Amino acid sequence: MEPTLGGQPVASAPTPFTYEIGVRTVPGTALINATIQDLGLWASHGVQPVDPVPIDDRREWTPEAENNCDVRLYGMGATINYLSKGVQFTIIGDLGTRAEWHMWTLADNPIALTELKGKRFAVTQLAGTDRFYVDLFLKSLGVSQDAIVYVPTGGVDTNYTALKNNQADIWVTTEHTGILIDRENRLRSMAKISDYVGKDWDPYVVLAKRSTLKEKPALVREAVAAIFEAVQHIDRAPRQENLDRLMKLFKVDQAMAERLFATVSLNPSGKIKLSTIEKMRNHYIENGLITAGSAPLSAIYDASILGTR
Numbered sequence: 001m002e003p004t005l006g007g008q009p010v011a012s013a014p015t016p017f018t019y020e021i022g023v024r025t026v027p028g029t030a031l032i033n034a035t036i037q038d039l040g041l042w043a044s045h046g047v048q049p050v051d052p053v054p055i056d057d058r059r060e061w062t063p064e065a066e067n068n069c070d071v072r073l074y075g076m077g078a079t080i081n082y083l084s085k086g087v088q089f090t091i092i093g094d095l096g097t098r099a100e101w102h103m104w105t106l107a108d109n110p111i112a113l114t115e116l117k118g119k120r121f122a123v124t125q126l127a128g129t130d131r132f133y134v135d136l137f138l139k140s141l142g143v144s145q146d147a148i149v150y151v152p153t154g155g156v157d158t159n160y161t162a163l164k165n166n167q168a169d170i171w172v173t174t175e176h177t178g179i180l181i182d183r184e185n186r187l188r189s190m191a192k193i194s195d196y197v198g199k200d201w202d203p204y205v206v207l208a209k210r211s212t213l214k215e216k217p218a219l220v221r222e223a224v225a226a227i228f229e230a231v232q233h234i235d236r237a238p239r240q241e242n243l244d245r246l247m248k249l250f251k252v253d254q255a256m257a258e259r260l261f262a263t264v265s266l267n268p269s270g271k272i273k274l275s276t277i278e279k280m281r282n283h284y285i286e287n288g289l290i291t292a293g294s295a296p297l298s299a300i301y302d303a304s305i306l307g308t309r
Contacts, residue, residue, distance in 0.1 A: 017070040019049035028097025035230040084290035093206035096267025107188040122159040122168035140196035271309040
């Protein structure tokens with residue numbers, strides 16, 4: 001029998017779960033998260049997100065520490081990489097939104113794609129994601145890694161500063177990062193990664209910790225339902241509603257919000273696209289980033305909640 005108060009049913013407390021959205025400057029995932037909160041979707045699905053235990057020092061990284069969320073919004077490429085290192089999470093849904101990586105230089109210092117040899121590339125760190133995309137651009141353009149110079153600066157802001165201060169010639173980062181940091185409109189795109197790998201590449205996905213999915217499947221289902229209810233709302237909502245939310249989130253004007261919203265794509269069904277997983281996994285294997293055994297296809301996704309397409 002349900003508990004009552006004065007003859008009326010008493011609502012049960014929402015079930016807590018650990019949750020994060022990864023990089024908070026990604027317009028698509030930030031917009032989804034804000035929509036969930038604004039519409040009260042967590043509460044309507046009987047769940048309550050709580051922050052995970054943070055990883056304070058990544059020099060002491062372990063797979064167990066990384067697997068600190070019951071549910072997480074994350075990039076597919078990073079997911080496959082972490083899975084290969086022993087992190088026990090799995091893809092349960094595909095948000096559809098993706099980050100377009102660009103090769104940027106300054107508009108007043110144009111560089112042709114045939115002039116990359118000897119150029120200095122600003123990167124956050126030598127083992128970071130931006131370094132991976134530098135190498136992917138180089139391979140696509142037939143340029144050896146030994147032919148260019150990596151300039152690790154330690155951060156996104158310092159990458160941009162290095163470009164402006166003539167300490168680097170080229171910076172590889174996402175389109176939305178370029179939009180947000182380049183308030184002076186000095187950046188010029190030399191190329192974008194979809195020119196070489198296609199648009200079906202590295203979408204943001206919903207992950208679940210394997211142990212949570214096994215032990216608390218109903219909890220995961222409700223969290224996922226809230227997430228994709230927000231995705232479907234964004235897909236149907238008046239454009240201005242989404243722009244207003246982006247303006248508030250990123251503290252930008254209408255014109256900047258329009259540019260950010262143009263980077264957002266959606267997959268309202270949430271169904272996992274197997275061909276994208278296979279494409280990215282095969283690329284990582286072919287380039288020696290992972291081995292086939294370290295990230296078997298069966299470990300990368302679980303179709304029990306939303307299915308595949």
